[in-house]
Amino acid sequence: MDQSPSSKVSAPRQRSLVPAAFVAFAGAATLVLAAPCAVAAQAPAGSPINWTFSLDSEIVDNLGGGIAPGSVGDTLARLGFVLDGGALGLPQGSRIKATLQRTQSAQPSATRVGDAQSVTNIEAASRSRFYELWYGQPVGSHWELRAGLIAADAHFDVLDSAGLLLNGSFGAEPIWSGDTVAPIFPVSGIGAMATWHSGAWTSRTGLFQGDPQDRSSALHRGATWMEEGTWHGSGTYKLGAWSYRPDGPADARLPQADWGGYLSVDQPLEGGDHPASAFARVGWSPKRVGAVGYDVEAGVLVPGPLPGRAQDQFSLGVARARFRGLGTETTYEATYQIVLAPHLALQPDLQYVVHPDGSLPSALVAILRLHVGFE
Secondary structure, eight states: OOOOTTOOOOOOOSOOOHHHHHHHHHHHHHHHHHHHHHTTTOOOTTOSEEEEEEEEEEEEEEEESSSOOEEEEEEEEEEEEEEEGGGGTSOTTOEEEEEEEEEEEOOHIIIIIOOSSOSSTTOOOSEEEEEEEEEEEEETTTEEEEEEEEOGGGTSSOOGGGTTOOSGGGSSOHHHHHHSOOSOTTOOEEEEEEEEEETTEEEEEEEEESOTTOGGGTTSSOEEEEEEEEEESSSEEEEEEEEEEOOSSOOTTSOOOEEEEEEEEEEEOSOSSSOOEEEEEEEEOTTSOSSEEEEEEEEEEEESOSTTOTTOEEEEEEEEEEETTTEEEEEEEEEEEEEEETTEEEEEEEEEEESGGGTSOOEEEEEEEEEEEEO
């Protein structure tokens, strides 16, 4: 969630939202039963079109602290396809990707917890939209170019071992989401990317519109630039930098020009086909104009943690962000994904947020997420 740490949210009326949350969860269960029908028309192997469908629905319960206790619900549904450009007479290896997205949320962080980064990574305003629509093409043996509507946080600053954790801090890190209006969930932006890969090295450059909330502003109102270098060895090591610069007169909707950098490591801990792994990341913004000065995230991912449960996963994480003028928000998270059947999983999650927004009473939050996915 891209919520400014300086914004304050008034406490909601004291009425229980538990029934609404369970209605959302029950609706998700209904969609799960319907999901096989939704993807039954998926193209056969070898087809130029590959379809995907995913649905995440959850109950978020603030057990105490923050703004106010109570339960609310969130749902994220996505339907996408990747089209082989060669089948349309375009250059071989080219592809077109499109993703339709529907978010439905009672916004638990804004109304219950009060944390700046969001305890759930699917919290967003309720609406339907095109989330991705881009064209990609290889150039030579080392380059790939992409242009169109791009979700930058799917390509930059990604921690693979943090993917199971639900707190938003483990996705797009706080210095990026808090100091800019970058094209990250739930809003992608018009832009272009160039990726170079050779051996163990990858370099990626991206230029995106400065105000993704207004897609008609792609050629004005500034820009966000990102650069990331990656080395793949015994682990994955990334060094990145970003720069955000609005264009024209000051606009209350857009933050001031800022820049920052990050360093991350994703490291397997043992051998085998599915080893446990650990991750760590630090980000900083030296200019002292953004809402977030620095952030740190770390954790572990353990596949198959219990005997006879090889498909399950367990993860622990801690995230800390320093808000200029407000204080520090620290989140401790433990989560376990239970694979119930092919394409279906249930994920209980527990988070303890120390001083949400840097100033509110510490909150204990429980989440139960239902996931269905077809690829």
